[in-house]
Amino acid sequence: MNIFYVLNGKSLKQFALIIIVSFFTAWFLYMENIVQIPVFSSKDGPKAVYKGEKNIALTFNIGWGDEKAEPILNILKKEKVSATFFLAGSWAEIHPDIVNRIVKEGHEIGILGYDYIDYSEIKKEKVAQDLSKAKTAFDKLNIKDISLVRAPTGHFNQETLDIANQYNYTLVHWSIDSKDWTNPGKKKIIKNLSHTKKGDIILLHASDSAKQTASALPTIIENLKDKHLNFVTVSSMISNAHSKSKEIN
Incomplete structure (x- = not known):
């Protein structure tokens, strides 16, 4: 027993x-x-796109400076890679030649607001004003039909999402942060992206404050190609309505 x-x-x-x-x-x-709710089937209001299901998207924020953007464009052209550039309206006004080159070489443009302000800390009327001012700047440059927007500092709330939706913009965040703006060294930037997988939206910078991005970019692209990942724009990634979204509480 x-x-x-x-x-x-x-x-x-x-x-x-x-x-x-x-x-x-x-x-x-x-x-x-x-967290894998398709962004186009949400019943609770607009959400921020931060990830897709297929391919990968390189995204570059530019808010100031005129030295780092063109070397990055040279690398993308050499590697035959398309990317999405989120541009501040105030920067675009000062650098129309670079903006035109971005478009001419087949890259996508999204709005990074007009001024570098934290959307989560201002009233929704101010967010609307900033986006409207940015749209006017791009209209003057004949850059129309922009459908993507990114919060300038990366911080936003539900009110920001509602305003973006009212303007018929999709708010885009990211799933992988290179942290290149901290200038941690070429090897560290490359390592920060070593876990990239299909569907990821990668955050990079082409402002002058990101001093090491251009030197790291060729190896980043090579490593991702070795994983048999295809580079697409954000709009291409989400156009099949299989994107993933993240609700902001």
């Missing part, structure tokens, strides 16, 4: 372990599905 009791106790422990593992597996899958 004692032997039977010991064996039964072990069986009960194994059964309990299976139940616990099954519970956490189900919970993980449930939570994973929550």
Whole structure:
């Protein structure tokens, strides 16, 4: 009887372990599905796109400076890679030649606001004003039909999403941050992107403050090509309505 009791106790422990593992597996899958809601089927209002399902998208923010953008464009042209550039309206006004080159070479343009302000800390009327001012700047440069916007500092809230939606913009965040703006060194920037996988939207910078991005970019592109990942613009990534979204509370 004692032997039977010991064996039964072990069986009960194994059964309990299976139940616990099954519970956490189900919970993980449930939570994973929550953050993989298609952005075009949301019933709770607009969401920020931060990831897709296929390919990868290189995105570059530019807010100031005139030295780093063109070397990056030279590399992209050499490697035959298309990217999405989020440009501040105030910067675009001062650098129309670079803006025209970005368009001419097949890259996509998104709006990085007009001024470098934190959208999460200002009233929605100010957000609307900033976006409107940026749109006017791009209209004057004959850059029309822009559909993407990114919060200048990366910080935003539900009101920002609502305003962007009113202007028929899709607000784009990112899933991988290169942290190139901290100038941590070429090797560190490359390492920060080493876990990139299909569907990722990558944050890079082409402002003059990002001093090491151009030197790291060829290796970044080579490494991603070695993973058989295809480079597309953000609009191309989300156009099939299979993008993933993240709700901002």
